[in-house]
Amino acid sequence: MPLMKSWVASANSANTPFPLNNLPYGVFSLADEDPRCGVAIGDxxxxxAALEAAGLIELDAEAVFDLPFWNQVMELGPEVWAKLRARLQEMLAEGSGDQATIAPYLVRQADAQLHMPFLVSEYTDFYAGRQHAQNMGAILRGSPDLPTNWLHIPIGYNGRASSVVVSGTEITRPNGQSKAPDADMPSFGPSKRLDIELEMGAIVGTPSDFGAPVTVDQADAMIFGFVLLNDWSARDIQAWEYQPLGPFQGKAFGTSISPWIVTKAALEPFRAPTPPREKKLLPYLDGTIDGLYDIALEVLIQPEGATKATSVCKTNAKRLYYSAAEQLCHHASGGCGMNAGDLLGSGTISGPEKSEFGSLMELSWAGRTPLTLDTGETRTFIEDNDTLILRGAALGDGYQIGFGTCEGTIRPAVKFPA
Incomplete structure (x- = not known):
C-alpha cells in the first residue's frame, strides 16, 4: 500500500511516523486543560473531544472522546473501530470537502502534553522471544536449551497494572532483596543490575466472558492496537526471588509504554507469519491469520549530559515466536475473562546477532562484556539518570507507521525507610 495523501502537509513526509495511513490514538492536554482523546496526523x-462537542463526529454513543482514555471506544467493538477509522481518513484525505470545517480542530503536537492513552485493566507479560529465552538460559544456566514447556505454550506471568506508565515518566530505581553468590544472607538495597526489555504491547479492545475460551482468530479480532513496551527489570532482585513462582518485585516497579495506540488496522499491511514450529502446537492454538508484524525496533541509551543517544540494539517484532493472538487465546483458554484495556507484553524481542539483543542482560552478557557508548562511557546495566529510549516503525512504500518514542529516565533509589 502506498502513502495516502492528506491535506495536512506534514502527514505527507516520508519521515513522519504519523501519516494518514496510521492515525494512532492518544490522550493529550494543552496548558491547564483537562486531558482528552486525540488522533495524531503529521505533526x-x-x-x-472538540469534534464530538461540535457534532462533527458521532459513534452512536455519548461523549466517548471527552475522556482521558480510549477504553469507551474500545468497548464499542470492531465494527465501530472500522467506521471511525474510515471517517477519519475521509475527513483528512487530500481533496476532502471537510478540510475547512476540520482544520480549526487541529493542534500542534509540540504544544501538547501526552498522557496514558488508556486505562490498563490488567497487565500480563509473556516470554515469547525464542532468542531471548535461549540467551537467558545460556547466561543463567550455562545452556541455551529451552525449558521443556517453552515450545508448547506461551509462557507468561501476571504483572502490575498500577505500574504501567506513559513514555516520559521517570522511573525510580527499586529497592529490594538480592543475594551475592558467596553470601550467607541476602541484603536489601537499590538494584545494581537494572535492565530494560524491548517489547511490543497488545491492547485488548473487546472482552471475553468469564469461563469462556476464545480461538486464536477470535483473539486476533479482540485486539484494538499496539504500543511499544519497556518492561524495566531489576535482574539481581529477580534472580533471588523468581524461584519457584516467577517474577515479583524485580518486575513490579515500572513498565513504560509509548503514548500512541497504533491500531491493528494500520498495521494490517505489515502482517508476518510466525516462524516454523519445532514442536507442533496443540489444536486450540491453531489460527488461520498471520499474527506477527514486520516492525523495525531500536533501543538507545542517553547518559545524563550527553547531547545524543547511542543506538545499542536494532531488531524486528517478527522475531517473536508466539503472536499476541496466540498469547491472548492461551490466556483465556482456562476461563480467565479478558477485559477491555488488558495489556499483553510480548516478552523481550531479540534476534540471533548481538546487535539484535533486546536487553542489557544479553548485550553485556550479564555484565561480562561492557558496552561502549558514543560518549566513550561504558555500561553493563543502567546507571542513575540514564535515559532509555525505544523506537519502532513499520516501514511502507514511502511512509512509516510509527508509535512515538517510549522512554524513561532512571532516578536514584529512595532511601529506605522513606
Missing part, C-alpha cells in the same frame, strides 16, 4: 493532533 498535529486532531482534537476528538
Amino acid at each position: 498535529m493532533i486532531l482534537d476528538m
